Amino acid sequence: MQYQSQAVAKPYFIAAIGLFLGQILFGLILGLQYVIGDFLFPEIPFNVARMVHTNLLIVWLLFGFMGGAYYMIPEEAETELHSPKLALAMFWIFLVAGAATIVGYLAVPYATLAEFTGNNILETMGREFLEQPLPTKLGIVVVALVFLFNITMTVLKGKKTAVATVLLIGLWGLAIFFLFAFYNPVNVVLDKFFWWWTVHLWVEGVWELILGSFLAFVLIKTTGVDREVIEKWLYVIVTLTLITGIIGTGHHYYWIGTPEYWQWWGSIFSALEPIPFFAMTVFAFNMVNRRRRDHPNKAAVLWALGCGVMAFLGAGVWGFLHTLAPVNYYTHGTQITAAHGHMAFYGAYVMVVLMMISYAMPILRGRAANSNKSQVIEMWAFWLMTIAMVFITLFLTAAGILQVWLQRVSDTPLPFMVGQDKIALFYWMREWSGVVFLIGLLLYIASFFIGGKEEKAA
Amino acid sequence: MSGAFTKSMARNIFYGGTVFFFLLFLALSFDTHSQLPKRDMRQNITPQVAEGKKLWEVNNCIGCHTLMGEGAYFAPELANVVVRYGDEGVKAFIQSRPKEGIPGRRSMPQFNFTDEQLDAIVAFLKHVNSINDANWPPNDQG
Numbered sequence: 001m002q003y004q005s006q007a008v009a010k011p012y013f014i015a016a017i018g019l020f021l022g023q024i025l026f027g028l029i030l031g032l033q034y035v036i037g038d039f040l041f042p043e044i045p046f047n048v049a050r051m052v053h054t055n056l057l058i059v060w061l062l063f064g065f066m067g068g069a070y071y072m073i074p075e076e077a078e079t080e081l082h083s084p085k086l087a088l089a090m091f092w093i094f095l096v097a098g099a100a101t102i103v104g105y106l107a108v109p110y111a112t113l114a115e116f117t118g119n120n121i122l123e124t125m126g127r128e129f130l131e132q133p134l135p136t137k138l139g140i141v142v143v144a145l146v147f148l149f150n151i152t153m154t155v156l157k158g159k160k161t162a163v164a165t166v167l168l169i170g171l172w173g174l175a176i177f178f179l180f181a182f183y184n185p186v187n188v189v190l191d192k193f194f195w196w197w198t199v200h201l202w203v204e205g206v207w208e209l210i211l212g213s214f215l216a217f218v219l220i221k222t223t224g225v226d227r228e229v230i231e232k233w234l235y236v237i238v239t240l241t242l243i244t245g246i247i248g249t250g251h252h253y254y255w256i257g258t259p260e261y262w263q264w265w266g267s268i269f270s271a272l273e274p275i276p277f278f279a280m281t282v283f284a285f286n287m288v289n290r291r292r293r294d295h296p297n298k299a300a301v302l303w304a305l306g307c308g309v310m311a312f313l314g315a316g317v318w319g320f321l322h323t324l325a326p327v328n329y330y331t332h333g334t335q336i337t338a339a340h341g342h343m344a345f346y347g348a349y350v351m352v353v354l355m356m357i358s359y360a361m362p363i364l365r366g367r368a369a370n371s372n373k374s375q376v377i378e379m380w381a382f383w384l385m386t387i388a389m390v391f392i393t394l395f396l397t398a399a400g401i402l403q404v405w406l407q408r409v410s411d412t413p414l415p416f417m418v419g420q421d422k423i424a425l426f427y428w429m430r431e432w433s434g435v436v437f438l439i440g441l442l443l444y445i446a447s448f449f450i451g452g453k454e455e456k457a458a
Numbered sequence: 459m460s461g462a463f464t465k466s467m468a469r470n471i472f473y474g475g476t477v478f479f480f481l482l483f484l485a486l487s488f489d490t491h492s493q494l495p496k497r498d499m500r501q502n503i504t505p506q507v508a509e510g511k512k513l514w515e516v517n518n519c520i521g522c523h524t525l526m527g528e529g530a531y532f533a534p535e536l537a538n539v540v541v542r543y544g545d546e547g548v549k550a551f552i553q554s555r556p557k558e559g560i561p562g563r564r565s566m567p568q569f570n571f572t573d574e575q576l577d578a579i580v581a582f583l584k585h586v587n588s589i590n591d592a593n594w595p596p597n598d599q600g
Contacts, residue, residue, distance in 0.1 A: 034532070034564075036562065037559075037560070037563040037565055038559040038561060038562060038564075038565045041559040041565045042558060042559055042565070042567055042568075045567050046521065046522050046530070046532050046533075046564070047518045047519075047520075047522045047530065047532075048518075050522075050530055050532075051518065051521055109567075110516065110518040110521075111516045111517050111569075114515075114516040115516075125515055126514065126515025126516055126517070126518050126520065127515065127520065128520050128521075128529055128530070131518060162465065162469065184515075186503055186507075186508045186511060187498055187500050187503060188498075188511060188525075188585075188586055188589070189494060189497070189498035189589060190494070192526070192528065231465055232463070232464070232468045235465065235468035235469050235471070235472045236471075236472075239468070239471050239475050242472075242475065242476045242479060242480075243475045243476070243478075243479045246479045246480055246482075246483045247479055247486070249483065250486075253490070254592060255526055255527055255591045255592055255594035255595075256526050256528070256591060257494070257497050257498050257589040257590060258497070259490055260592055261486075262486075263592070265486065329594065330596060332527040332594065333524040333527030333528065333529070333535065334531060337531065338531055407600070408595070408596045408597060408599070409596075413597045413598075413599040414599065415534075415542075415599055416533070416599065416600060417564070
């Protein structure tokens with residue numbers, strides 16, 4: 001690696017992968033609970049397993065974002081990190097806080113956890129994805145601010161490239177919009193309205209800036225295409241992201257008590273949200289086709305291309321599928337939403353973090369790329385996980401269409417659970433796809449331990 | 459994308475476009491807030507409703523159920539559950555959950571609520587049901 005301080009990224013990446021494994025194991029528990037309802041009940045009820053599943057996802061992606069930023073920023077700014085020590089200290093704080101939170105979810109009933117962690121002082125718990133106890137939420141803010149201080153100082157003393165600037169805007173946005181997690185008014189409509197300022201403006205706003213920036217960085221490194229060209233693309237992509245995504249928040253304001261005009265604003269702007277993802281796919285393929293060098297790390301290039309395609313399918317196509325208000329009236333809050341959520345998160349954020357790890361980890365371990373043998377295993381993992389996720393999405397979509405029909409469209413609408421029993425076959429197939437996903441992930445982890453003839457450091 | 463369209467033009471469009479659309483979003487949000495009092499029934503938010511919302515949160519109900527379509531998709535929509543079961547039906551259902559679950563079935567935990575807590579939960583759910591949410595869900599099954 002070019003700068004010694006980039007090494008702090010390594011523990012972040014290792015923790016990310018470890019937590020990713022935990023997330024998938026809990027995903028399999030959830031999938032099984034969908035068909036064997038009392039599996040692990042009452043020890044691990046569905047809501048607890050789901051909190052663990054979604055919170056682990058968020059935390060490991062944040063680890064990946066921070067690790068990626070710590071790796072990328074010194075190279076972009078062409079200077080050592082402001083404080084590697086601070087970065088390492090924050091790593092341990094974040095890991096311990098994250099682990100303690102998960103243990104808290106699993107060890108005691110949620111209401112007890114709320115009582116003992118100060119939820120009575122400031123009520124922030126019990127809202128989807130923001131279930132973390134108050135001390136954890138405050139910890140996230142501290143870690144995020146110290147992290148931002150560290151990388152902002154690094155950029156300020158070094159070169160300010162477009163790639164680094166877009167990343168900084170994305171990360172600052174992430175921290176700022178998280179602050180709405182502390183606002184929980186007693187009026188449930190207002191509660192929901194501002195809850196989306198964290199959730200939507202993260203995943204369909206500022207996180208996409210982080211995604212675009214990482215993608216641009218790896219494409220510059222692996223294709224050797226002129227930075228000017230790549231950065232111009234990056235600006236165009238993030239422009240499209242924000243001009244569609246910000247007003248696109250409106251697609252969450254159809255049925256929560258907000259005025260009906262959001263059905264127009266939300267439908268029109270979120271119908272345009274696939275465009276930046278399409279641009280990202282075209283961008284990735286275009287740059288790889290125009291490459292001026294063949295980088296020995298083929299696996300990283302595969303993740304980059306895969307990320308473009310899968311983000312477009314998951315976030316773009318599957319998002320569009322149910323985003324128009326007249327359609328959403330029937331699909332809102334069904335397995336269609338779950339299908340979209342799974343492929344979008346995998347395609348956009350899981351894959352971009354794995355791309356970053358794939359590119360950076362060999363260099364952090366003192367080589368330009370892993371051995372051919374290791375890369376072949378990693379590419380098997382890529383295909384197994386990706387195809388498994390496609391099937392998970394297809395089965396959930398099928399389940400969702402049937403659910404909508406049985407419960408909401410037919411002449412004799414069925415009660416929720418009666419409908420769920422009728423579509424159990426699709427939940428079983430989703431669970432088996434999940435097992436294949438786990439095999440892919442285990443292969444991915446194994447690929448780190450496979451030696452062979454490695455490409456020397458550049 | 460080459461020639462006349464330069465990187466600095468792209469950058470300017472990014473900043474300009476982002477600021478413009480964020481301001482538009484703020485303006486729409488502001489207008490929404492002026493309209494909400496007519497829709498969100500805030501005048502009916504009693505201390506009991508507030509207590510119900512808190513119970514809803516600290517027991518992580520959203521981890522299995524949806525409320526106005528938001529949440530998890532493991533268990534039924536609850537914004538209109540009072541329409542399906544009635545006040546007493548909702549309370550009886552919550553109270554009667556077996557501690558060890560129902561063999562083979564999706565099981566709801568036994569929360570051991572007091573009568574006051576059950577009343578608060580029902581008050582909260584009735585309040586949510588009264589919000590003008592553009593006529594969602596499509597039918598009583600949620």
